[in-house]
Amino acid sequence: MFEIDSSQLRFSLAEASKLLGGRHQAGLAPEDLSQLHGKTEGWITGLWLASVALDHHAEKAEFVRKFSGSNLSVADYLLGEVFEQQSEKVRQFLLRTSILKELTPGLCNALVPQIESAAILQALSAENVLLTLVEGEDQTYRYHSLFASFLQSQLRRQSPDAVAALHLQAARWFAAQDRPVPAIDHYLESGELSEVLPLMSRHIYSLLAQGRMRLLGRWFDKLPPNALRSHPALKMAQLWTLCFTRGPWAAMTALNISGLADSADEDVWPHVSALRPVLFGMMDRQEDAFEAGRRGLARLPSSVPFADGALINTMSGVFSMRGQSFEALELMSASRRAQSENSSQLHRMYAETMEGTLDLFAGRIHEAHARFRTAVAATIAEGRKSTGGNAWAGLLYALTTYERNEIAHATDLLRVYIPQTRNIGLPDHMIQGYRMLSRIAFLAGDVDEVYRLLTELEALGHERQLPRVVTSARLERSRVQLLQGHSIAAQQELARVSDDAAASRTQTFRLAGNDVDYPLLAKLRWEAVSGDAATAAIALTAEAAIAFSEQRRRRGLALELVLAVALARSGREPSALIALESTLRACHRQGFVRMVLDEGPPLGVLVRQLHARATAASSVSRDVTFLGYLTNLREGYGSTLPVAAPDPSQQTVLLDRLTEKEVHVLHLLAEGYSNIAMAEKLGVTDSTVRTHLRNINSKLAAGSRMQAVSAARRLGIVR
Template identity: 50%
Template sequence: HGGPGAEPVGAPLAVVDALARHGAPFALFLDDFELITEPAVLGLVREIIDHLPRRGQLVLGSRSLPDLGLGRLRAAGALLEIDTEALRFSLAETQRFLQRPAEPAGSLPGGWLDELHRKTEGWVAALWLASMALDAVIARRGSVAEFIAQFSGSNRAVADYLAEDVLARQSPDVRSVLLRTSLLRQLTVPLAQALCPRQDVPRILAQLEAANLFLTPVGHDGAERAWRYHALFADFLRAQLVREQPDELARLHLAASGWYEAQGRAVPAIDHAIEGGDMPHALHLLDQHALAFLDQGRMRLLARWCAALPAALLRTRPMLQVVSLWATTLTRGPWEAMAQLQASGCADSADPAVQAHVHALQPMLLAMMDRVEDAAAIGRAHLARLPTGQPFADAVLGNAMAHVLGVLGEPQQAQRLLDVARRGQSGAGFNRMYSESLEGLLDLQQGRLRQATARFRLAVGATPSGSYQPTHGNAWAGVLYAGALYEAHQLAEAAHLLNVYLPLARDVGLPDHMILSHTMRARLAVLDGDIDAALQALTELEYLGHHRQLPRVVASARLERARILTLQGQRGPAAQALDRADDPGVWPRVALRQMNAHDVDDLLIGRLRWQVLHGDAGHAAQQAAEAAALAGHAQRQRRSLKLQLLQALALQRAGDGAAAAQLVARQLLPLAAAE
């Protein structure tokens, strides 16, 4: 319900699971689906489709084809498409619709009926509106012929006509309530009463609901029944309010904002303050709640508000500027955030609190831009200034530097920083997700897959929204959890998570997460026999690398393409693909670092894989043994395990089956058994 401490109604992934387990027949209706553009929401709907039980149906109403993989559903016979021609009523259907016993309009003569059908083109919404308008005409003994002659057939025109006609026949009190509450997305009796203190709101709302005028019930808002205005009428009522009472709009928004503020519901309070144009009050509310929302990881919400505020006004509140910077970082990526930071002047602020946030942002942004060496240099200097009295900033700096030091091969220092970051956390929230994810990465490097999986699972559920919320920025943990499940061969669960988290990871632009998520999607597609989908995922990854000037991402897409060709037995094309992936500016640097995306997938491993299958297996066995020893010395047990497995395969391929069996029995099986 919008307050920083509000409890979630339920996590969307849990809803997917609940629907999948539902035993009784059901149909889930989603109308106006063309309005949904958020990739994470589309991913969630794909999950619902993929996990619909045998007696479940999903019905979508949309004015455009949604991006839900309709071709695949069509080919599987799982899609029923009802196009515009099928939706239009025939003349006979129009006649039956208008001749229902309860419809006074049902006695239309044939000529008038033909004309009405022609003007509406058989669209049921227009016919329904026309029938309501005709009822009003007949009730006041007006001319039906004149109405039909003037009727345009457009939904908007009919809705406006009907609303104006119905509104004109309401009492002043009812009319006032309709207009003054039209700016609300949902209305309850207490909220409507706050906006209409002189009217008997409970009686008027009951009267409107009984007459089926304007209002649509939407369940409950807390303990109160809630309604919304029918979409066809809401725009008209709001426009009428602006025409008749232009000075009231801002006051009504402010009244709604105040009511929500008194109820402890900061989100709608801030929304109404912004919509009402009262930016100083919106800033006042944000001053009170922004850091709490930041700690929860509600970055998209904060980004939306900050984008709505005038830049000049935001510059008067340096702390809100840094909140905006955090939101930009975790919704639109580090490049835009770095440009915003440089233009903001926050780095030169004399405010210690602002400086604390800037010092946390700088190494995090540099690491996200794949500049870990620069992040380490600037971050070490900022660590010396801790604590600063800003818990969120201090925890992020500790977490970010733990990540950087882990990549640089200093796991003990990374662990120490994680421990420090944990001590400054206030429970569930963004930093807990961050810490758990990073500790899981350390576990994964050590080959402790079960422990890493448990940490990633905790990290995904670390925000107050449970296991998933697009506004809570935990794509960081979601992609890692999907990767751990993939490693454990829980492929359906991994794909389930990828559908939701890959779009978020792509938007934020974390290099390792982009590489992991897209290569994982490609591998899952290959396992499903869909090579085209696999290549599409890698093409998108390569494009993202070019677009964001990330050579490592480009090289990783090419490396994965080489892997597919290698395993397909295409010796020559695979070798050529490996050569294309061999970027001298990328792989020597990767070899000196411990990057999560390349722990068990880099150019060396790609070439060893090719050698085992298509080249000199004996030489590959020797190379793999040497690389495995180096990985073990660096305490990278997972990488060492991968290389020893390649060594065993190479020995077998070279004809030394006994040595291969001995290596598996002495080195690999004990490690595998422990997991």
């Protein structure tokens, strides 16, 4: 005999997919399947009932979104097969405790007096009545989510007036146990403001310092509009929360109408002094942030350590942006000293992020990556994944992860943090996040997704009145067009930002989103690849010297990579290879990978030559670690590099006429589309695309995709 617990009776996601697929659930997207599996928690009966109901709904995603224990088929099953099979005493226990996210004997006794809760919980768990023992917790249970929503629906139907009273009893029990978070949750559900507001006042700033923004946002959303009128400190906490959950514009509007902007209250003005520069900085109004922050610094210290720390951290970033590194480091030191006296996870996160950003500007990828990882961990509760931390540090952690060419991990991080940074409206984070996602899409051959992401970024810039975001989207679009060989389109896109006021700010200030992707470098890259390469080489040399003199090593290295392209194209290939080897050795030491690979084939052909030279060197003179780096770069370019120049004596000949469809496939191939993306674009299967490619290779006497494109370009079939 074997004992089988409830976890072994649950379907995995793969098993749920088989069940639903077997019922021909066409149109159920992977994310909808995952959401449905999460709601049913793998409960086989729940999955089956959902699959039956899905047959009658055209809008699958909407059905999954609304699916709960109150769904008619689920409710009928739970009512007849589970709820009505219990005794009246147990049914009352189930209803009254359904409001709880966790069930312990003591808490249940508070809600259902004169009953032995421990015995009932153990019996229900033993009978597998959709009750689960919480792993790692002693005598702590929870209801299956569908069963909980069913019970709550029954409670509201049978005893609507009891709901608020039960929440109030639960809140008081948690408060007595010194557990303020669940206590406040239940107080807000009960509507008892006279008890919840004092409790919130005692704990709100410790939670704010921990970075619990979404939790606080949920609480403040549940309060009536004028509930905080006589609680100015809580109102300021609400404004901080608004800033980090809905963005600076919502917070600034709320501050202006709050009546607290010019308050002299000792518990209020320090927050206003700190909040204003934060909001201006997030709005990309750096000059206003500097002036407001400078006035705030003159009033330090105040009686509010949280606000002082926020102001110091913000102004360290502002000074760094202005190139005043000494002042920035001085403020960071002050922030570190303050942390030792008044520990704050949020301030630790921000301080580590700022120091990591300075490392990034200085070209120290390894150090920056370590700091960003530490910053993310500073706001993660024990046992949670690295995607649960603060988006401010999280997206920069994704940036260094991407730079290290850890594409899968970077993609996972970006999927979590980009929605958060977009909702908040952080300009540099949005620029860097969308840029990385578009480049990852280009690597995957999904060209349509590349342009969709850049169009979305540009639209966000217009919508949020952030000209630099618009400029950055256009710069990246121009870069993609240049990689596709559309030099005229790339030049026209650059012309749209040449006189842009936002473009000049990328030269004046140290802005993380435009450190190595800024208008002047984009213009010089175009000249190096498609224009006057010799003149571009002179300008690149001068610009790189300025960058290195300003300790902007990352920018300097990026300029030197493009310089190598310009030198080679202007007929100075030996000089180009010498210069490139020196630059790549520096990139190797500092940990740069994607910055090299993202320059594409114009640089890749030079890397290939260096790799061949290093491979041919004698074992005595060979630098093994540098050769390994070059090998990784060579492999990173993959099949994107053009084939070696053909023998002039062997003319490219078209062995058979290409069909119209094959010419179309060649054009898509030249623009970087993958097989899957081409199949979707053409409305055919992947095997059909492969057939077209085999025919193309045969007719062009080519052995690979890139050989076929090169041959087609020599014949003038594609540009």
